[in-house]
Amino acid sequence: MWEDMTYENILNDMLNRVPNNVDKRPGSIIYDALAPCAYKLAETYFKLNNFIDLFFVDTAVGEYLNRKAADYGITRKPATKAIRKIVTTGPVDIGTRWGLEDTTYVIIEKISDTEYKAECEQYGEIGNIYTGELNNIDNVNGITATLTDILISGEDEETDDNFRRRIYAYLQKPATSGNANHYKQWALEVPGVGGAKVFSLWNGPGTVKVLIVDSDMNIDETLEQSVYEYIESVRPIGATVTVDSPIEKVINVSANIKLNRSKTLNEVVTNFTNLFIEYLKSTVFKTYNAYNEGTSITISYAKIGSILLATEGVDDHSNLLINEGTSNITIGNDEIPIAGTINLTEVV
Incomplete structure (x- = not known):
């Protein structure tokens, strides 16, 4: 809205309002007096542009997106704590605390004499990451413990993008x-x-x-x-x-690739795999965040080819196969696509 209100434009406009018989060159008294004011005004207009974005669902972030959603009675989903299974070599008391790496767990429920439910004391997905032998925080003598299964996954606070999509779903459907x-x-x-x-x-x-x-x-x-x-x-x-x-639909990819020598083969495989996974996730988003019952989507052969060609380090590719074929892959109503084997072979 105020894109033209730059420091240079504001300062020039100020100087144009000063009589021509006054020295207005850089370093003059009037120039040096007006320049700081023009700078602060330009800064204010820049902030005003940002403030306007905070009032709309499509551009609001953080606290401002929360406040906008509150107009419709919608709240951001909070972070949650993981519930894990702990296996011990003997009975321990409820409330006993154990640690692993940068996470700690407190026993909350007995499953058996040597199996317990434990809640991660840290919020978010970090509680899902680690598995292995635990450190004894409460000095329980003669007993060791191991962190095993995820009973309930911990989740990070809902991201702005996911929250925004949920607001749109509420308003549009x-x-x-x-x-x-x-x-x-x-x-x-x-x-x-x-x-x-x-x-x-x-x-x-x-x-x-x-x-x-x-x-x-x-x-x-x-x-x-x-x-x-x-x-x-x-x-x-x-x-x-x-x-x-949903049911997993594994998507395997193989191709011959010619490298441009800016990246190694391993780096190319890693980069392509990441891009490929993001593409598959984008199709899941379309399928599972739209009210399109009874429809199915396809994984595009041409799209995967374009992703491969756009991967940094790839000069060209040939013999591209998706699940051993060259056709689009149909994803059923109750399926989601999952990345399978990625086999990229370098050719000269």
């Missing part, structure tokens, strides 16, 4: 009286859920199936129970609800 949009909205309100797809009447009258993926658009079966319990607590009476995870 009204949820009323337990319709499909409502079930999708309820699923997305659960911390850790990044996308959901609803199948009405999937197993006859009065049945609803909800497929979910996590905030990274991956399968996380530990979310299923949480989503089910939440939907059961808010849905209208009458429907039989099933919450499940």
Whole structure:
């Protein structure tokens, strides 16, 4: 809006308003008096441009996106703590604390004499990362413990992008009286859920199936129970609800590539793999964040070829195969694409 209100333009406008019989050259008294003021005014206009962006859903960030969403009764999903299984060599008390790397865990429930549920004391996905022998924080004598399974995944606070998409879904697809949009909205309100797809009447009258993926658009079966319990607590009476995870559709890629020598083969494989995974995730987002029941998507052969050609270090490619073929791959209604084997062979 105020793109023209730069330091130079403001200063020139100020100097043009000074009579011509006054010395206005750089270093003159009037020039040096006006320059700091012009700088501060330009800084103010720059901030005003940014402030305007904070008032709209498409550009607001952080606290301002929270405040904008609050107008519609929507709140950002908070970070959650991971619940892990700890296996010990003997009984320990509830409340005992253990540590591993930069995380700590507190025993919250007994499963058996040597198995316990423990809650990570740090919020977020960091609680899902480590596995192995734990350090004894509370000086429990003669007993060792090992951190094993993830019972409930810890989740980071909802990102601005995911939160923004959820706000748009709420505004563009009204949820009323337990319709499909409502079930999708309820699923997305659960911390850790990044996308959901609803199948009405999937197993006859009065049945609803909800497929979910996590905030990274991956399968996380530990979310299923949480989503089910939440939907059961808010849905209208009458429907039989099933919450499940989609089926993995593995996508393998092989090709011959000619390098331009700016990157090694290993670096090219790593870079392409990352780009390929991001492409697959973008298709999951489209499938599981749009209300398009009964439709399927395809993984584009041409798109993967263009990604490979655009990968830094690649000069050209040939004999590109996707799942041993050269056709697009159809992803079923209850599937998500997962990166499989990436086999890139260097040719001269």
